[in-house]
Every structure is written in C-alpha cells, then in structure tokens.
Amino acid sequence: MDVIINEVGLRDGLQNQPRIVSTEDKLVLLALLEAAGLKHIEVASFVHPKAVPQMADAEAVVGGLHLGTSQVYSGLVPNLRGYDRGVAAGLSEFGLIMSASSTFSERNVKMTLEQSYQACVEVIKACLRDGNRSRVYLSCSCACPYEGRIEESLVLDLARQLLDEGAHEISISDTIGAGTPNQIFDLTQPLIAEYGAGSVNLHVHDTRGAALAMVWSAYLAGVRMFDASIGGLGGCPFAPGATGNVATEDLVYMFNQSGIHTNINFNALEPAVAFAEKVTASSLGGKSMQWLRSQC
Amino acid sequence: MDVIINEVGLRDGLQNQPRIVSTEDKLVLLALLEAAGLKHIEVASFVHPKAVPQMADAEAVVGGLHLGTSQVYSGLVPNLRGYDRGVAAGLSEFGLIMSASSTFSERNVKMTLEQSYQACVEVIKACLRDGNRSRVYLSCSCACPYEGRIEESLVLDLARQLLDEGAHEISISDTIGAGTPNQIFDLTQPLIAEYGAGSVNLHVHDTRGAALAMVWSAYLAGVRMFDASIGGLGGCPFAPGATGNVATEDLVYMFNQSGIHTNINFNALEPAVAFAEKVTASSLGGKSMQWLRSQC
Numbered sequence: 001m002d003v004i005i006n007e008v009g010l011r012d013g014l015q016n017q018p019r020i021v022s023t024e025d026k027l028v029l030l031a032l033l034e035a036a037g038l039k040h041i042e043v044a045s046f047v048h049p050k051a052v053p054q055m056a057d058a059e060a061v062v063g064g065l066h067l068g069t070s071q072v073y074s075g076l077v078p079n080l081r082g083y084d085r086g087v088a089a090g091l092s093e094f095g096l097i098m099s100a101s102s103t104f105s106e107r108n109v110k111m112t113l114e115q116s117y118q119a120c121v122e123v124i125k126a127c128l129r130d131g132n133r134s135r136v137y138l139s140c141s142c143a144c145p146y147e148g149r150i151e152e153s154l155v156l157d158l159a160r161q162l163l164d165e166g167a168h169e170i171s172i173s174d175t176i177g178a179g180t181p182n183q184i185f186d187l188t189q190p191l192i193a194e195y196g197a198g199s200v201n202l203h204v205h206d207t208r209g210a211a212l213a214m215v216w217s218a219y220l221a222g223v224r225m226f227d228a229s230i231g232g233l234g235g236c237p238f239a240p241g242a243t244g245n246v247a248t249e250d251l252v253y254m255f256n257q258s259g260i261h262t263n264i265n266f267n268a269l270e271p272a273v274a275f276a277e278k279v280t281a282s283s284l285g286g287k288s289m290q291w292l293r294s295q296c
Numbered sequence: 297m298d299v300i301i302n303e304v305g306l307r308d309g310l311q312n313q314p315r316i317v318s319t320e321d322k323l324v325l326l327a328l329l330e331a332a333g334l335k336h337i338e339v340a341s342f343v344h345p346k347a348v349p350q351m352a353d354a355e356a357v358v359g360g361l362h363l364g365t366s367q368v369y370s371g372l373v374p375n376l377r378g379y380d381r382g383v384a385a386g387l388s389e390f391g392l393i394m395s396a397s398s399t400f401s402e403r404n405v406k407m408t409l410e411q412s413y414q415a416c417v418e419v420i421k422a423c424l425r426d427g428n429r430s431r432v433y434l435s436c437s438c439a440c441p442y443e444g445r446i447e448e449s450l451v452l453d454l455a456r457q458l459l460d461e462g463a464h465e466i467s468i469s470d471t472i473g474a475g476t477p478n479q480i481f482d483l484t485q486p487l488i489a490e491y492g493a494g495s496v497n498l499h500v501h502d503t504r505g506a507a508l509a510m511v512w513s514a515y516l517a518g519v520r521m522f523d524a525s526i527g528g529l530g531g532c533p534f535a536p537g538a539t540g541n542v543a544t545e546d547l548v549y550m551f552n553q554s555g556i557h558t559n560i561n562f563n564a565l566e567p568a569v570a571f572a573e574k575v576t577a578s579s580l581g582g583k584s585m586q587w588l589r590s591q592c
Contacts, residue, residue: 180555183554208549209546209583210508210546213512257476258479291473291539
C-alpha cells in the first residue's frame, strides 16, 4: 500500500522564483526534507544557466549531497548535453521533458514534437547505455494553454512509445493544473495495466483546487509515485494563475490519514515549509499545513 | 450523470461571521447564486436568535423568497419549535443536525446521543405528517474534536436508523474537515446501495485540503448530492483552523470540466463570490475562483 512521493520543490519549485536561493540554503532545505522522511528528491536542473539562473548551481548542489546512500536524487536534463553534466556531477536518475502539445513544444522549446521526441530518445538511450534511470515528463498531458484539452489517445500513444524506447518511467504531467480526476484516471490506468505501477508517475499543479482529487483518482487507477513540492512552492510570481505543484504536506497528510504509507512524518514537514518561506520570501503552505499551524 | 449542489453559504457560511449580514444583502446574494444556476439553497437557520444572531432574520429571509417556483429552499431547524417556525415561514424542506459523537453532542448541544436522536425523530415524524422533506446532518461523521476518529459502523447504524424512521436524506458531514477519501467512500457506498442515491448527501469542510478528493470519492461511491458554500464562506474567524465548507465554485468547476452536469455556470459564480466578500468584509474564493480572476 506504500506510495512514493518525489519532492520537486528544489527544482520545479525554485526555478521560477524571482529570488535566487543560495546553494547552502538549498542544501539546508534538502536536509529538512530528508529529516521528515523524503527519500526521492529532484535536486536541480541541468539547463543553461542563462536560461534558468536559479539552477546555475546544479553541480554545486549535487556536490553537496551524500551520494551512495539509500536516498534517490534526480536531476532534470533538457538534452544530451545536460545529461552529460548530470552524469559528471554524479547523478544516476534523470528527468526529461517532452510536451504532449505540439503548439506548446514549438512555442516554448522551439522544437516540433518529432524533434522533441528524438531529443528525449537520445537521453533515454544514453541512460540505458550507462545503467541510469530516466523519467519522461509528458507536460500538458491534460491541457495546453494554446490548444486546450489534449486528446487522451495522443498522450497514451506518446507514453507507450517512450516506454517502449526504454524510458523507465513516464510522468503524466498536468502542467497548468487543468485536469480532472476522470481524465487522470483514463490517462494512467491503461499505462499501469500495460507497464506496471513502477512505470507511471503523476505530476499535478493545484491551479484550480482539484490536485488532491486528481491524486486520489490516480491512486485508484494504480499510480503509486507522485511528484509534490514542499509548501506548494512553485509557479511564477510574474504570471498570475501559474500556481505551484500540489503541496507535499497535503499529499502526505491525506495518504497518511488514509492508512496509505508515505513513510514521511507530516509534522516534521513544518520546518521545511518555514525554511522554504524564509529563503523565497513568500507565503507557502498547503491547507493541511495552515491547519497544523493553527493548532499550535 | 447530473449532480445536485446544495448551497449552504447563507446558513453554514454566514452563521459564524462576526459581521451580521442584512436581510437585503442576503437576498441579493441569493439572487446572484440563482442567476448562476443554483437551484438548491439552504437559506436560514431557525435557531434561537440569542444563540445565533446572524440567523435572527430567518423569517424575513424566507419572506423575501419567491416560493412556489422550481427552486428548492431549505432551512435548518434544531428542534420541533424551530421546525414550526420554518413551516410557518413557508418552507417545506428542513435540515436537522445530530452528532455522531456522544462527547460532541453532550458538550455542544447538551444532549446525550439518545436525546438528540429522539429530538431528530420528532422532526422527521412531523415532516412525514406534513408532507415535508427532512435531511439529517450527521455531524462529526469522520472525526470529533474530542474523541478523534469515529467508528464507521456507528455512523452507518445511526444513518440507517434515521432513514428507517423516515428521514428522506442523510448528510454524511465531515464537520471538522478531518476525513479521508476512503473513509468517505466507506461511509456512503453502503447507504447508497441500501437506500439509493436520493438518500445520501455529502457535507465536507476543506480544513486540510482534501475536500475535493473526498467529494470525488463520494461521487465514485454513487453520491449525487453535495453541500458547498460560495467562496468557501464559513468557519469561525475567532477559531483558527475552523475553515469553511468546500467552495461551491471548486466543486462546480471540477464537475463541469469532468463532464458531470451541475447545471451551474462557473463564471457566473464570480459576482456571487465578490458580493459575499463585500458583505462579510473577508477574502474568499476557492482556488478555481482565484484562477478565474487571474485570467481577467
């Protein structure tokens, strides 16, 4: 009955923050997350530092990790060049991104779907060659800001192709928080049936309040791996309505109370939320955290 | 596939507000809710005006309704005396409350469970006699602030007894927002199987963020009637952590997007939220409303 929560606050959470968090502070936040029991953590993105200055210290962050423990650290890589940097830094698990929407891909990554697919496959093959693990984020799996709702069959076919190429994991990613619980069920259940629960992750943003409902629906579909971000960190402060990932604490609280083991201590997440608030100078915290704080 | 959303903002939402909203403003809010398509609305509570001064104008509010249309108005009644007031005012649908927790009942209503049960049954019988409709809210169905988690079998047995006495509807009520999706499933699915979907309502508060997950779980269990409060209005501003009902707009948005008909216009709820904010001098709005507003 266990679920795995993959903390992405250090990457997806911090990458759009106006304030650049220091490497030291990132490592303190990481230590607080680990103290609460988080075992799967995405620590950095190996993109070009000019594109995302918040991630310019990717090598330094990885250099500060205690590698070789049972902790599972991953890094996001945009292409083979980023992958090589990640490998050199010492990581062995990698996140890749490909959009399920061709318009989004062309406008935001300046690649056609086919080009983006080929770039992904290059990294997947490199992971297979090197004995590393790959997780492909299918962004805009539910909807695209330009195209609207994305056809489920298109997303499923892309996911199947990437898994067949050797991707270890697909993340159905509702990048703009526009999905619905039944859509998430329909996008995950077939993949679980065909490839097993070890091949499917869910990545949702809580833009319209339905994130936990989507998580629950995915759980019922058999999904056992979920991305989340401490305090709901994320989104872009310059783009109103672009909200963060589902808050780690809300996911942990709901699962723990439901008797589904996360192996994460809910109360121990409070210091991590407080520290993330301090270093980003923002107000964070899912509803469960607001409730916990009201009890003190 | 239709669901019924029963708006309780005018009662559960306003009853704990420090500011007393005028009858005229309540009727304006009601008109805005109806303009968005809400058909089922709890308009007032017939409690003693000294106990809940916010509801002292119950008769005046009902006097301002256009009764005899297809709109379904209900009033909360604590006992036979309140019921008689509600009937005299012209209502034919009534909410009753009974706690599933004996400690909560004894401390908050000064009645044992047995006394509270008998008071409920009196009103149920009066409704049957008069051709009126009764809905019994089983408060603390998931957990009690004093006792913690409530045994599901106790809640189910109480619900069955009340339905067998002639209650038209039972509302599984997570008063303190401490329930989980699987708990809600286990509390509603057996009642739906035994009594049908017309006999079970779900009433949840969003204290810990899992309200929509509980709503979705109840939907999967067969529940088709849900309480909600415009803007998430409710809770007690003097009691931190006592948050309001699940926001009507979040429920409407999730269901509408899922292809489940609420027959309510999501965008048209915005003026109702804005007006509720104005008259309560508070900041309201579920995440879906915050998203909608960020798009303008």
